[in-house]
Amino acid sequence: MTLTAASGVAQGADGPLIPVLAVVGVGLIGGSVALALREAGQVGRVLGVGRNAQSLTRAQALGLIDEVATPEQAAAEADVVLLAMPVGGVRAALTQMRPHLRPETLLTDAGSTKLEIVEAARAVLGDRIGQFVPGHPIAGAERSGPEAASATLYRHRTVILTPLPENTSGGVARVRELWQACGARVFEMEAQAHDRVLGSISHMPHLLAAAYMAQVAGADDAALRLTLAGTGFRDFTRIAAGSPEMWRDIFLSNRDALRVELGSVRAVLDEMERAMVQGDGEALEALLLRAAQARRNWRKE
Amino acid sequence: MTLTAASGVAQGADGPLIPVLAVVGVGLIGGSVALALREAGQVGRVLGVGRNAQSLTRAQALGLIDEVATPEQAAAEADVVLLAMPVGGVRAALTQMRPHLRPETLLTDAGSTKLEIVEAARAVLGDRIGQFVPGHPIAGAERSGPEAASATLYRHRTVILTPLPENTSGGVARVRELWQACGARVFEMEAQAHDRVLGSISHMPHLLAAAYMAQVAGADDAALRLTLAGTGFRDFTRIAAGSPEMWRDIFLSNRDALRVELGSVRAVLDEMERAMVQGDGEALEALLLRAAQARRNWRKE
Known part of the structure; x- marks a missing residue:
C-alpha cells in the first residue's frame, strides 16, 4: 500500500503558483478551487470551460472565472487544466484538448473514481499521458452549481492523488501544491486502492x-x-x-x-x-x- | 389512520402541572424531562428511581432529581411516573410498583416501541391498565447518562402517544401537557402504526x-x-x-x-x-x- 501524506504549502517565489488556470466544469468543485486559489493569491488568470453557457455566465458574474474559453484555448493557454465535470464527460474534453496541449501544461481532475478516468486519459492522451496527474478532492455538499462554490470548501479536507508512473515528480508536486493552497491535506495512493x-x-x-x-x-x-x-x-x-x-x-x-x-x-x-x-x-x-x-x-x- | 396533533401548553391554574414526578431511569431521556419541567415551573418534587446507585447519585448532584426513591415509594407518592429505561426493564419495574399504585397515579413511558410495552403493561397492571398512557419522545442523541440530560432536548421535537381504549381523556391530556411543557409537539396514533x-x-x-x-x-x-x-x-x-x-x-x-x-x-x-x-x-x-x-x-x- 502506497499512502503518503504531504504537508506544507510551497509559496511562489515571485508571482502566483499558477499563472493561468483553466477550470473545465465551473460548478461547486471547480468553482471552489478557483475561489480558494484566488484568496490565497496563488492564481493569475482563471479560464472557465463548459458546455452550459448560462452556468459559465453566472460563474463569471460571481467572480469564479475571469473569462470563458474553449477547450482548445484552455489547452493552449493554461499552465494547469482542472477537469471538474462528471466522470462521463472527461474523455470528450480530453479529446478536444489533446491537439492543442502545450508540453508543459499539466492536466488534473477531480473525479470520484480513478481507474476509469486513467484508462480514458491513456487512450486519448497517448504519449502525453505523463502530463495528467489524477486527483480526487474528498469534499462536496448536497448543493451544486457555481452558486455553491466557496473559497473554504477544501479547508482541512482530504485530497487524494493517484500519480502515474509517467508523471514527473515536479508535475505531481505542483498539483499537490495547488490543493494545499486550497487548504487541503494531500495523500497519494494507487488508483485501484x-x-x-x-x-x-x-x-x-x-x-x-x-x-x-x-x-x-x-x-x-x-x-x-x-x-x-x-x-x-x-x-x-x-x-x-x-x-x-x-x-x-x-x-x-x-x-x-x-x-x-x-x-x-x-x-x-x-x-x-x-x-x-x-x-x-x-x-x-x-x-x-x-x-x-x-x-x-x-x-x- | 388515527393521527392528531395537539398544541398549546395548558398552564397550571395554581401550582405546577405535576406536583410529584417520579422518573424511573434517570439518564438522557428521563433526566431531560425533569430538567425541562423544572425550567417550565411545571413540576414540584422529582423522585429518581433506578438500579444504578451511582447514576442516581450523579443525577441528584446534577439537580435532575430531588431525592432517590424505590419503585414502591414512587408508585405510592407520585402523581405521574415516567418509565424512561430500556424497553427490557419495564415489566420488572411495573411489577414492583403495581401493589402500591394509587388509583389517581398516571404511568407513562418513553419506550421506542409500543406494542411490546403495551402487552407487558396489560399483563402486569390488569384492571389498572387505564392508568398507563404509552408514549414515545422522538429525541435522543448518541450520548447517554444523566450528564447528557438537557432542558432543551425536547424543544420542537415530536412525541407520539398511543393511548389505550382504557385511558381516560383526562389522563391522556395530562401526559400530553407534560410533553408540551417540555417544548415538544405531540401526536397520537395507534401502537401498531x-x-x-x-x-x-x-x-x-x-x-x-x-x-x-x-x-x-x-x-x-x-x-x-x-x-x-x-x-x-x-x-x-x-x-x-x-x-x-x-x-x-x-x-x-x-x-x-x-x-x-x-x-x-x-x-x-x-x-x-x-x-x-x-x-x-x-x-x-x-x-x-x-x-x-x-x-x-x-x-x-
Whole structure:
C-alpha cells in the first residue's frame, strides 16, 4: 500500500503558483478551487470551460472565472487544466484538448473514481499521458452549481492523488501544491486502492442512503413517515439529496469495487436479521457494539 | 389512520402541572424531562428511581432529581411516573410498583416501541391498565447518562402517544401537557402504526448504519478507510455510535415490523445492483432521482 501524506504549502517565489488556470466544469468543485486559489493569491488568470453557457455566465458574474474559453484555448493557454465535470464527460474534453496541449501544461481532475478516468486519459492522451496527474478532492455538499462554490470548501479536507508512473515528480508536486493552497491535506495512493477505499467510505453510504430514501418515499404511508422522521433520519439521509446524474456515473464507473462492498454489507445485514429472528440478543449486541466502538473511536486517534 | 396533533401548553391554574414526578431511569431521556419541567415551573418534587446507585447519585448532584426513591415509594407518592429505561426493564419495574399504585397515579413511558410495552403493561397492571398512557419522545442523541440530560432536548421535537381504549381523556391530556411543557409537539396514533412507522424512519436507519459501520470496521484495511472517510461518512454513520444495549432491545422488540422494512430496502438494493451490472444508467438515475427529490422536499412543506 502506497499512502503518503504531504504537508506544507510551497509559496511562489515571485508571482502566483499558477499563472493561468483553466477550470473545465465551473460548478461547486471547480468553482471552489478557483475561489480558494484566488484568496490565497496563488492564481493569475482563471479560464472557465463548459458546455452550459448560462452556468459559465453566472460563474463569471460571481467572480469564479475571469473569462470563458474553449477547450482548445484552455489547452493552449493554461499552465494547469482542472477537469471538474462528471466522470462521463472527461474523455470528450480530453479529446478536444489533446491537439492543442502545450508540453508543459499539466492536466488534473477531480473525479470520484480513478481507474476509469486513467484508462480514458491513456487512450486519448497517448504519449502525453505523463502530463495528467489524477486527483480526487474528498469534499462536496448536497448543493451544486457555481452558486455553491466557496473559497473554504477544501479547508482541512482530504485530497487524494493517484500519480502515474509517467508523471514527473515536479508535475505531481505542483498539483499537490495547488490543493494545499486550497487548504487541503494531500495523500497519494494507487488508483485501484483509491477506488476500493472510496467505494467503501463514500459510494457505499450513498448507495445505502439512496436505496433507503427511495424505499421510504415509495411507501403507502410515506407522508406520515416523513412527518415523524427526526434527527437520526436527517443525518443518515443527507447525502441522498446529492446529484442523481453524478452518482449514477460514479456507481457505473466503480461498479466492480462497489459490488464487492455491497456483498460484504449484505452479509452483516443477514447476520443481524438472523440474530433478530432467533432472538439472539448476544450476537446482536456484539455486532452493534463493534459498530458503536468503531464510530466512537473514529477521528479520536 | 388515527393521527392528531395537539398544541398549546395548558398552564397550571395554581401550582405546577405535576406536583410529584417520579422518573424511573434517570439518564438522557428521563433526566431531560425533569430538567425541562423544572425550567417550565411545571413540576414540584422529582423522585429518581433506578438500579444504578451511582447514576442516581450523579443525577441528584446534577439537580435532575430531588431525592432517590424505590419503585414502591414512587408508585405510592407520585402523581405521574415516567418509565424512561430500556424497553427490557419495564415489566420488572411495573411489577414492583403495581401493589402500591394509587388509583389517581398516571404511568407513562418513553419506550421506542409500543406494542411490546403495551402487552407487558396489560399483563402486569390488569384492571389498572387505564392508568398507563404509552408514549414515545422522538429525541435522543448518541450520548447517554444523566450528564447528557438537557432542558432543551425536547424543544420542537415530536412525541407520539398511543393511548389505550382504557385511558381516560383526562389522563391522556395530562401526559400530553407534560410533553408540551417540555417544548415538544405531540401526536397520537395507534401502537401498531407507531411501530411500523418508527421501524421505518428510526430503527431502519440505525440498522443500516450499524451494519455498514461494522462492515467497514471489519475490513483488512479498516484504518486506511477510516483515515480517508469524510463528511458524508460522518453524518451517515453518526447514529451507529448509539447504545448497543438500547438498540438490541429495540430491534428485538420491533423485529416483525423491522423485517418487513428490511425486505423492502433489500428489494431496492437488488434493483440498484441489477442496474449497475447491466449498465442501465437510466434505471439507476431514476431511482437516485426519486431518492434525491424526496430528501430535498423533506421538511419543506
